[in-house]
Amino acid sequence: MDGKKIKIRIDAERCKGCMFCVKVCPKKVLDKGGKVNERGVQCVIVKAPEECIGCGLCAIMCPDSAIEISSG
Amino acid sequence: MKKMFEKPRSMTCARTHYCSGCGHGLIHRIICEVIDELDIAGRVVAVAPVGCAVLAYDYWDFDTTEAAHGRTPAVATGIKRVLPDNVVFTYQGDGDLAAIGTAEIIHAANRGENISVIFVNNGVYGMTGGQMAPTTLLGQTTATSQFTRRADKEGFPIKILEMMKVLPGAVYLERTSVHSPKEVAKTKSAIMKSFNTQLGKKGFSMVEIISPCPTYWGMTPLESMERIEKEVIKVYPLGSVKDTLPQMSSSRTRGSIKPRNTICDRSPRSRG
Amino acid sequence: MKKRYLCTGNEACGEGAIRAACRFYAGYPITPQNELTAYMSRRMEEENGTFIQAESELAAINMVFGASVARARAMTSSSSPGISLKQEGISYLAGCRLPAVIINIMRGGPGLGNIAPSQSDYFQATKGGGHGDYRIIVLAPANVQEMFDFTFEAFDLADKYRIPVMILADGILGQMMEPLEFDENIKPKKIIDKPWALTGAKNRSAKSIRSLWLKPGSLEKLNEELQKTYKGISEKETRYEEYPTKDADVVIVSYGAVSRIARVCANDLRKEGIKAGIFRPISLWPFPYKEIRRIAGRGTKFLVVEMSAGQMVEDVRLAVQDDSRVDFLGRMGGGIPEEKAIIERIKKMTVIS
Numbered sequence: 166m167d168g169k170k171i172k173i174r175i176d177a178e179r180c181k182g183c184m185f186c187v188k189v190c191p192k193k194v195l196d197k198g199g200k201v202n203e204r205g206v207q208c209v210i211v212k213a214p215e216e217c218i219g220c221g222l223c224a225i226m227c228p229d230s231a232i233e234i235s236s237g
Numbered sequence: 238m239k240k241m242f243e244k245p246r247s248m249t250c251a252r253t254h255y256c257s258g259c260g261h262g263l264i265h266r267i268i269c270e271v272i273d274e275l276d277i278a279g280r281v282v283a284v285a286p287v288g289c290a291v292l293a294y295d296y297w298d299f300d301t302t303e304a305a306h307g308r309t310p311a312v313a314t315g316i317k318r319v320l321p322d323n324v325v326f327t328y329q330g331d332g333d334l335a336a337i338g339t340a341e342i343i344h345a346a347n348r349g350e351n352i353s354v355i356f357v358n359n360g361v362y363g364m365t366g367g368q369m370a371p372t373t374l375l376g377q378t379t380a381t382s383q384f385t386r387r388a389d390k391e392g393f394p395i396k397i398l399e400m401m402k403v404l405p406g407a408v409y410l411e412r413t414s415v416h417s418p419k420e421v422a423k424t425k426s427a428i429m430k431s432f433n434t435q436l437g438k439k440g441f442s443m444v445e446i447i448s449p450c451p452t453y454w455g456m457t458p459l460e461s462m463e464r465i466e467k468e469v470i471k472v473y474p475l476g477s478v479k480d481t482l483p484q485m486s487s488s489r490t491r492g493s494i495k496p497r498n499t500i501c502d503r504s505p506r507s508r509g
Numbered sequence: 510m511k512k513r514y515l516c517t518g519n520e521a522c523g524e525g526a527i528r529a530a531c532r533f534y535a536g537y538p539i540t541p542q543n544e545l546t547a548y549m550s551r552r553m554e555e556e557n558g559t560f561i562q563a564e565s566e567l568a569a570i571n572m573v574f575g576a577s578v579a580r581a582r583a584m585t586s587s588s589s590p591g592i593s594l595k596q597e598g599i600s601y602l603a604g605c606r607l608p609a610v611i612i613n614i615m616r617g618g619p620g621l622g623n624i625a626p627s628q629s630d631y632f633q634a635t636k637g638g639g640h641g642d643y644r645i646i647v648l649a650p651a652n653v654q655e656m657f658d659f660t661f662e663a664f665d666l667a668d669k670y671r672i673p674v675m676i677l678a679d680g681i682l683g684q685m686m687e688p689l690e691f692d693e694n695i696k697p698k699k700i701i702d703k704p705w706a707l708t709g710a711k712n713r714s715a716k717s718i719r720s721l722w723l724k725p726g727s728l729e730k731l732n733e734e735l736q737k738t739y740k741g742i743s744e745k746e747t748r749y750e751e752y753p754t755k756d757a758d759v760v761i762v763s764y765g766a767v768s769r770i771a772r773v774c775a776n777d778l779r780k781e782g783i784k785a786g787i788f789r790p791i792s793l794w795p796f797p798y799k800e801i802r803r804i805a806g807r808g809t810k811f812l813v814v815e816m817s818a819g820q821m822v823e824d825v826r827l828a829v830q831d832d833s834r835v836d837f838l839g840r841m842g843g844g845i846p847e848e849k850a851i852i853e854r855i856k857k858m859t860v861i862s
Binding site (some may be wrong): 238278279280281282284285291292294297298299300301302303304305308310312314315317318319320323324340341343344348361 | 510533535559561564565567568569571572573574575576577578579580581583597598603707708709710711712714715716717718719720721769
């Protein structure tokens, strides 16, 4: 996505650490390592935002609608 | 900043009670995406089952009732006959549909009720603690098949979809999965086609979705997705089991997406 | 302009429902109520309502559940064994505060029993055959005219109190023919609207109808609501029929078809100078405890007559609170109490006093 700024927002309180998003991301943008949320889950965070190509696979696979993607 | 992906409008902001990696949350969202794209949330009356998804009405922002265990297709029949122009779908697990509700699902299909059925096949009874279900695979250990499921003792994993193929009333039957983005996309188009079948008043349609239950498969979420790929779909092959309506498209055919409001700007409602 | 018909009690129930604007019926074949299911399969078509012969009685009650969720006036009918299959559904209807009408044309039991008339489902109907603290209104007709009238009115009661209403009759009343009269253009005075129904959340927020209340205290709150409704029903909807009991030494307490036999006995006894009276509960729930207690206050004796091993007799004993004055005569397994036996028993009861 040349020039277009892609922003991934992961809702730490909704994330249950299932790691589906991490697995399907083609650019290794995401990984575990966030703070432990209210439910004791160490949530996923955006490790390499600049690598993101905005394909949306992470959000498609998230069972908890914790990932929001915006661009522009 | 333009939103490219967010929670569907017809899904509430409530955080689900489902376990980490459970397929229900995913399937709930897919259904809501289809309902948003068809712009029919105001016409939907859903029937939730008894099982993990009994609390679905906390996550769906459309009218929902709850059936006695297994009687979901009968309740949906009553609703649809009274409200033929509403969109009525049942959401059922393998215990609800393929065990106690076997008679109801077969006769609803045989009557050709113009409803859509979403059948989540995760191979166990989740809500009650991981017991064996009619769809438990041979060799699978569960709370009530502790020596694994054996054909001569516990019988075979039942293939409801293939059984229903012979019913003329069932016009569209497809089995999909959610274990990869490609499969999630296929699940969405199958559900879209099932809803379009109903909107086109063509008769009974059902989508069986292979779904992970990490907790009671005794695996991590990622391992359970792998198990689907390596084991489950060998017994429950994916794809169309019956499609008498090729013209019924599986892409959005009518309605348009209304401009989206921001995520969760509505306060999550508590449901008593 | 009144029209007269000659029809079975089963058909009278069917027509009563149609005239009450019931447009959804789901049933299943079982003797002795088959005429009702067959009648509805024709009449619903004529009135472009919905008739479904379901795959089982329990599927039928759940179809009624769905139709009621969607605001329709809905009915199902069956006979004893079929009614047993519907008990879970009835408990769900009660728990969701959904109106519905259920007709039970009782037959001999337990088990497959026989197809003779019986009253041995009294406990199941009035004490709750399903699970949980719930009640249903139970009306007991005694003739074909009442089969029509009570079914017709059951829909108003069900809607008004958001409760299942059962018409408790038996094989005699179901299959016998008698004249039936009603105004040709009879129809419900007013069908109250049902804002709680699910018809799609268009221009309103989504709603759910369910009986699962997991949050601590929430199910208790629902039950308190139910009990308040039941209290109101008991105060306003208790019905009974009294036949000269003021001077009666013995009052025969019976309902439904048996009350017709009791009436003949009372007349014959009076001819022989024995002052016998009749008390016929019409609403079996709410049961007329107060009214029986009022009669008991005069020192009268009671003979409870039922086509069962004795079920309503327990409620009469509760009302009278003096077992020495409440006697029971019953026939089981489809047997019908005979006039001779009743008269003999009452003579024995009045000689000693």
